[in-house]
Amino acid sequence: MRLSLMLEKAWSRHLSWILLLVPFSWLFRLLAGVRRLYQARLVPNPPLTVPVVVVGNISVGGTGKTPLVAALAHWLQEQGYHPGVISRGYGGRASRYPLLVTTNCSPLSVGDESLLLANICPVVVDPDRYRAAIFLLEKTNCDLILSDDGLQHYRLPRDIEIAVVDGKRQFGNGQCLPAGPLREPVKRLKEVDFVLTNMTTSDLLDKTKDRKTASLQNSTSFAIEPIQLRQLNSDEVLPVTGLFDLNQPGKIWFKDWGYGLQVHAVAGIGSPERFRDTLGSLGLDPQLHHWPDHHNFSGEEFAFQDDWPIIITAKDAVKCTHIINDKIWVMDVQAVPDSLFLKGLLEQLRELKS
Known part of the structure; x- marks a missing residue:
C-alpha cells in the first residue's frame, strides 16, 4: 500500500x-x-x-x-x-x-x-x-x-x-x-x-x-453524483438532497447528521480522494482511510474508537455484507x-x- x-x-x-x-x-x-x-x-x-x-x-x-x-x-x-x-x-x-x-x-x-x-x-x-x-x-x-x-x-x-x-x-x-x-x-x-x-x-x-x-x-x-446514503445493515436511506436544510445551516434532519459532522471515509478504490471530496461537498468533515483498490474487508478496518459515522462506497459494500456494524453507511452514486x-x-x- x-x-x-x-x-x-x-x-x-x-x-x-x-x-x-x-x-x-x-x-x-x-x-x-x-x-x-x-x-x-x-x-x-x-x-x-x-x-x-x-x-x-x-x-x-x-x-x-x-x-x-x-x-x-x-x-x-x-x-x-x-x-x-x-x-x-x-x-x-x-x-x-x-x-x-x-x-x-x-x-x-x-x-x-x-x-x-x-x-x-x-x-x-x-x-x-x-x-x-x-x-x-x-x-x-x-x-x-x-x-x-x-x-x-x-x-x-x-x-x-x-x-x-x-x-x-x-x-x-x-x-x-x-x-x-x-x-x-x-x-x-x-x-x-x-x-x-x-x-x-x-x-x-x-x-x-x-x-x-x-x-x-x-x-x-x-x-459522478451522490444519490443517497443507506445503512449497510438495514433498509434506512438518507437522500443526499434532504440531508441538510440549506436555508438553515446546521439544522439536523436525520439523527446526528449535520454540517461539519466528522465521519470516517473508508475506501478500497482507485481514486479515494474523489470519495473524500464528494463527502466534503455534502457538508461533512471526512477523515479518509485508504485501502488498496479491490481490498477485501474483514471488519477490522472499521474498528474506530469513537462514535463517528463510517461511510463506504457501493463498490466496497458488496464485500462488507458479512460485517455487522450499525455505524456503517454506503454512499450510492450515479454517473451523469x-x-x-x-x-x-x-x-x-x-x-x-x-
Whole structure:
C-alpha cells in the first residue's frame, strides 16, 4: 500500500526520481505495441454478431469507469436495447471461466465491480473477454455488449471505443509504466470514438483541468453524483438532497447528521480522494482511510474508537455484507454523462444497425 502511494505521488510530478525508470517505459511501450499488433492484426478473432462498446482508459487507477458503464447500461435499456457486460472480474478468482455473474456470487470469485453491474444487466467474467462475449451471447438475449475495461484487450473486436479520463489526475507526468501511470501513450486517445473526462464541480470551475482533452475530437465530460446514503445493515436511506436544510445551516434532519459532522471515509478504490471530496461537498468533515483498490474487508478496518459515522462506497459494500456494524453507511452514486455524448453514441449505434 505504501509503495503504491509513493508511485502515485511520483507519477503526478514531472520532475522526480521516477524518471530514472523512463528507459523501462520505452521498453514497455515497445512491448505494448508488439502485443497490439499481434492480437489485433496477426491473430484477430471473428467479429461478434452484436455491437461491442469498450469502455476503458489509458491510465492505471480509478477513473469512474464502472459507474459510467452502469449508467450506460441503464440508458441503453431506456433506448430499447438489451445490453450485457463482459469484464475480467478484477479482484476475483473464480474456479472456472467464463462465468455468468449472479447477485449470489461471491466478490472473491467475480470481483466487486462485476457484482455491482449484475444488478442492472447480465454480466459475464473471464480474463479472455472474447470468450466472455461468446458465452454472454449464448446464455442471454443480449443485443449489445459493453466491455467494462479492456481498451488494451485487442483480441476483442470492437465497434465503438470510449476512453475515460480522470479530470483531476489527468495523465500524471505523461509517461508510460513504470515511470508514469499510462498503459498507452496519450496519442492513443486520437483513435477512440469518444473521450469522457470525469469532472467534479471544482474541476468544471477550473477551466485548465480539461485542457489536455478539450482539443480532442468527440471529447466531453461526465459527473459522478451522490444519490443517497443507506445503512449497510438495514433498509434506512438518507437522500443526499434532504440531508441538510440549506436555508438553515446546521439544522439536523436525520439523527446526528449535520454540517461539519466528522465521519470516517473508508475506501478500497482507485481514486479515494474523489470519495473524500464528494463527502466534503455534502457538508461533512471526512477523515479518509485508504485501502488498496479491490481490498477485501474483514471488519477490522472499521474498528474506530469513537462514535463517528463510517461511510463506504457501493463498490466496497458488496464485500462488507458479512460485517455487522450499525455505524456503517454506503454512499450510492450515479454517473451523469453529457447529453451530446449520448446523442453521438446513439447515432453511431444506429449506423451500425443500418
